[in-house]
Amino acid sequence: MTSVDSPTPTADPVRGRQIEEYVFGGLIVVLGIFTLVEAGTIKVPASASSIGPRAFPYAVGVLLVATGLAAVVATVRGKFGEQEDAEDVDADARTDWLTVVKLLAFLVAHLVLIDLVGWPVAAMLLFAGAAWTLGARPWWKVLLIAVVLSLVIQVAFASGLGLSLPAGIFEGVPLLDG
Amino acid sequence: MDNVTLLLEGFATAMQPEYLLYALLGVTLGTAVGVLPGIGPAMTVALLLPLTYTLEPTAALIIFAGIYYGGMYGGSTTSILLNTPGESSSIVTALEGNKMAKAGRGAAALATAAIGSFVAGTIATVLLTVLAPTIADLAVTLGPPDYFALMVVAFVTVAALLGSSISRGLASLALGLFAGLIGTDTLSGQPRLTMGMSVLADGIDVVVVAVGFFAVGEALYVASRLRHGPVEVVPLGGKWMTREFWARSWKPWLRGTAIGFPIGTIPAGGADVSTFLSYAAEKKLAKRPEEFGKGAIEGVAGPEAANNAAAAGVLVPLLTLGLPTTATAAVIVAAFQSYGIQPGPQLFTNNPAMVWALIASLYIGNVMLLVLNLPLVKIWVKVLQIPRPYLYAGILLFAALGTYAVNFIVEDLVVLLVIGVVGFFMRRHGYPVAPAVVGMILGPMAEEQLRRTLTISQGNPVALVDSPFAMVAYGLLALVLITTLVLRLRRNKVDEVKVPA
Numbered sequence: 001m002t003s004v005d006s007p008t009p010t011a012d013p014v015r016g017r018q019i020e021e022y023v024f025g026g027l028i029v030v031l032g033i034f035t036l037v038e039a040g041t042i043k044v045p046a047s048a049s050s051i052g053p054r055a056f057p058y059a060v061g062v063l064l065v066a067t068g069l070a071a072v073v074a075t076v077r078g079k080f081g082e083q084e085d086a087e088d089v090d091a092d093a094r095t096d097w098l099t100v101v102k103l104l105a106f107l108v109a110h111l112v113l114i115d116l117v118g119w120p121v122a123a124m125l126l127f128a129g130a131a132w133t134l135g136a137r138p139w140w141k142v143l144l145i146a147v148v149l150s151l152v153i154q155v156a157f158a159s160g161l162g163l164s165l166p167a168g169i170f171e172g173v174p175l176l177d178g
Numbered sequence: 179m180d181n182v183t184l185l186l187e188g189f190a191t192a193m194q195p196e197y198l199l200y201a202l203l204g205v206t207l208g209t210a211v212g213v214l215p216g217i218g219p220a221m222t223v224a225l226l227l228p229l230t231y232t233l234e235p236t237a238a239l240i241i242f243a244g245i246y247y248g249g250m251y252g253g254s255t256t257s258i259l260l261n262t263p264g265e266s267s268s269i270v271t272a273l274e275g276n277k278m279a280k281a282g283r284g285a286a287a288l289a290t291a292a293i294g295s296f297v298a299g300t301i302a303t304v305l306l307t308v309l310a311p312t313i314a315d316l317a318v319t320l321g322p323p324d325y326f327a328l329m330v331v332a333f334v335t336v337a338a339l340l341g342s343s344i345s346r347g348l349a350s351l352a353l354g355l356f357a358g359l360i361g362t363d364t365l366s367g368q369p370r371l372t373m374g375m376s377v378l379a380d381g382i383d384v385v386v387v388a389v390g391f392f393a394v395g396e397a398l399y400v401a402s403r404l405r406h407g408p409v410e411v412v413p414l415g416g417k418w419m420t421r422e423f424w425a426r427s428w429k430p431w432l433r434g435t436a437i438g439f440p441i442g443t444i445p446a447g448g449a450d451v452s453t454f455l456s457y458a459a460e461k462k463l464a465k466r467p468e469e470f471g472k473g474a475i476e477g478v479a480g481p482e483a484a485n486n487a488a489a490a491g492v493l494v495p496l497l498t499l500g501l502p503t504t505a506t507a508a509v510i511v512a513a514f515q516s517y518g519i520q521p522g523p524q525l526f527t528n529n530p531a532m533v534w535a536l537i538a539s540l541y542i543g544n545v546m547l548l549v550l551n552l553p554l555v556k557i558w559v560k561v562l563q564i565p566r567p568y569l570y571a572g573i574l575l576f577a578a579l580g581t582y583a584v585n586f587i588v589e590d591l592v593v594l595l596v597i598g599v600v601g602f603f604m605r606r607h608g609y610p611v612a613p614a615v616v617g618m619i620l621g622p623m624a625e626e627q628l629r630r631t632l633t634i635s636q637g638n639p640v641a642l643v644d645s646p647f648a649m650v651a652y653g654l655l656a657l658v659l660i661t662t663l664v665l666r667l668r669r670n671k672v673d674e675v676k677v678p679a
Contacts, residue, residue: 020603020606020607021607024603024607025349028349028352028353031353031356032352035356035359035371038370038371038373039370039371042363042368042369042370043368044366044368045366045367045368051628051629051632051633051637052366053363053365053366053368053370055628055629056359056625056628056629057359057370057371060352060355060356060359060621063348063351063352063355064349064352064353064356066348067345067346067348067349067351067352068349070345070348070349071343071345071346071349071607074343074345074346079343080607080608081342081343081346081606081607081608081609082342082343082608083605083606083607083608084399084605084606084608086215086216086396086399086400087215087216087256087260088215088216088400088404088405088566088570089399089400089403089404089405090403090404090405090406091403093403093404093405094403095402095403095606096401096402096403096404097402099401099402099404100398100401100402100602103397103398103401103574104398104595104599106574107394107574107578107591107595107598108595110578110591111578111588111591111592111595112588114582114588114591115588119582123575123578123579126571126574126575126578127571127572127574127575128571129571130567130570130571130574130575131567131568131571132567133401133567134401134404134566134567134570134571135404135406135566135567136565136567136568136571145568149572149575150575153579157583163583163586165579165582165583165586166586
């Protein structure tokens with residue numbers, strides 16, 4: 001496997017998964033408590049009939065707390081969640097956190113760049129960055145596909161659908177600026 | 179008017195070149211996303227929801243239904259020819275189909291899957307045509323407590339039956355309900371759980387939630403443990419259809435249909451359960467049980483038929499009660515809603531032209547899918563081989579585009595990112611994502627029915643169960659839950675077979 005560069009903080013992957021399960025279950029409980037607290041602050045109009053806007057949020061909060069706790073308890077009893085399988089998932093591979101972080105970084109860059117330099121450039125960066133991160137080579141091919149794909153989408157939106165994505169640096173360019 | 183007349187009128191509409199083109203577009207897209215790992219019909223329909231702004235309802239729904247049916251066909255090609263199968267509703271197909279392909283009988287496996295899907299899909303669509311109007315007639319009399327009961331049934335079954343852990347399924351449902359709460363309360367006009375953020379005041383768009391959970395979550399998850407190297411496809415070999423092929427296939431097709439359709443109509447976990455049951459049945463009835471695990475054609479024919487019959491079955495509660503029992507069905511409900519149409523019993527009385535054209539298009543779509551998936555299978559093999567870095571980069575790009583195109587605001591992309599990360603961790607820890615999407619879409623509807631019920635009864639909670647229908651619904655829910663436990667034990671037995679294979 002090529003995921004040699006994955007920095008795993010814990011030496012023991014089982015222990016790491018266990019901690020993660022606790023944290024995720026715990027966060028669901030916290031979200032539930034947050035929902036319960038917030039539900040208490042929802043303004044109930046005087047006209048509200050028997051059951052107002054608070055009841056359902058309370059119920060959802062309780063469900064979050066209960067199911068989060070249940071997941072934590074299941075973990076304590078050694079019942080881990082089954083990791084999902086998929087055609088492209090290598091069941092034996094260890095989690096490659098670096099790849100995940102890089103992909104998130106490209107998504108963040110994409111959403112920041114849309115308003116700064118326009119959608120086509122932001123899209124090129126997202127596609128090329130993600131494909132490169134996932135192992136596409138050589139770089140010129142990645143870049144070429146990214147440029148063609150984002151320009152085609154831009155033109156399709158501008159001329160075909162009549163919805164215009166922000167052209168940014170291509171502003172005023174025929175076809176690209178809808 | 180007579181239902182046959184209405185159906186013929188539906189055909190007259192659906193046969194117009196324009197609608198034929200929409201159906202073709204839908205089934206082609208559906209097959210493509212069925213073939214490709216990482217994207218499914220639910221996410222594709224979600225990404226295409228903005229089409230509802232420009233297309234008229236009939237056209238958009240014909241496309242979405244085509245995607246739904248097409249996804250069922252495409253998945254079998256992947257299971258049979260890809261060395262590394264996945265995707266729940268076709269796992270069973272892979273057990274025998276993949277073995278057949280490796281033994282040089284891939285063509286026969288593909289043929290029995292495609293023709294079986296066609297036979298089952300068509301029979302099940304006939305059943306849908308006959309049953310749906312009748313059920314709709316009965317359902318017209320349902321009141322708010324009955325609808326609330328139905329939604330509770332859908333919540334519990336979807337959450338408890340999908341995935342391997344009931345508590346995690348319910349947690350996923352709760353996360354979806356939470357997402358559905360955010361925004362302005364429709365009845366009182368009060369902001370709820372918006373954390374003072376103006377972007378959240380109108381609530382989170384269904385597109386953002388569905389695309390975040392399905393596309394971004396899935397892409398991140400696969401990327402974290404991506405299988406590197408070229409995509410290995412088993413070369414296609416053997417004869418397509420021989421006399422033995424027909425002799426061994428036709429009974430499993432019919433049995434698969436008989437198992438799949440009823441399971442699809444009840445909220446019992448969708449196509450997944452029906453394929454396991456069909457596989458178990460075929461194995462038990464086989465004349466040569468020793469062939470199972472080594473490439474028995476019956477093990478492909480039955481489950482593939484069951485799979486498609488279940489897909490048609492899912493449309494029965496969707497069209498007649500407005501009740502989605504799978505994630506794709508839930509997103510289709512969102513499509514109806516964006517036209518201001520509430521799927522349910524009134525659909526057949528208020529929008530007969532639309533609903534009958536939709537049903538007619540299902541027949542047409544099935545024929546198109548047979549042609550697309552048999553003679554043209556070589557094209558799909560090419561699609562299947564798209565290098566994975568480009569595939570997942572493309573999924574991320576289209577997810578971001580689909581989300582941005584809803585409102586053209588960058589803030590939606592932030593929400594998408596957050597939901598994507600949640601979806602990623604859910605997959606890592608065995609939380610099924612489908613209940614979250616169903617909860618998000620059905621939650622607000624359930625709350626409305628609950629509050630209506632209690633307003634009418636002036637706060638008396640007995641009103642919730644004070645109707646024969648609601649009582650039956652809650653009773654059946656208990657029954658389904660018990661049956662599931664039994665089915666699960668059976669399924670574990672099938673899994674045991676799988677391990678040594």
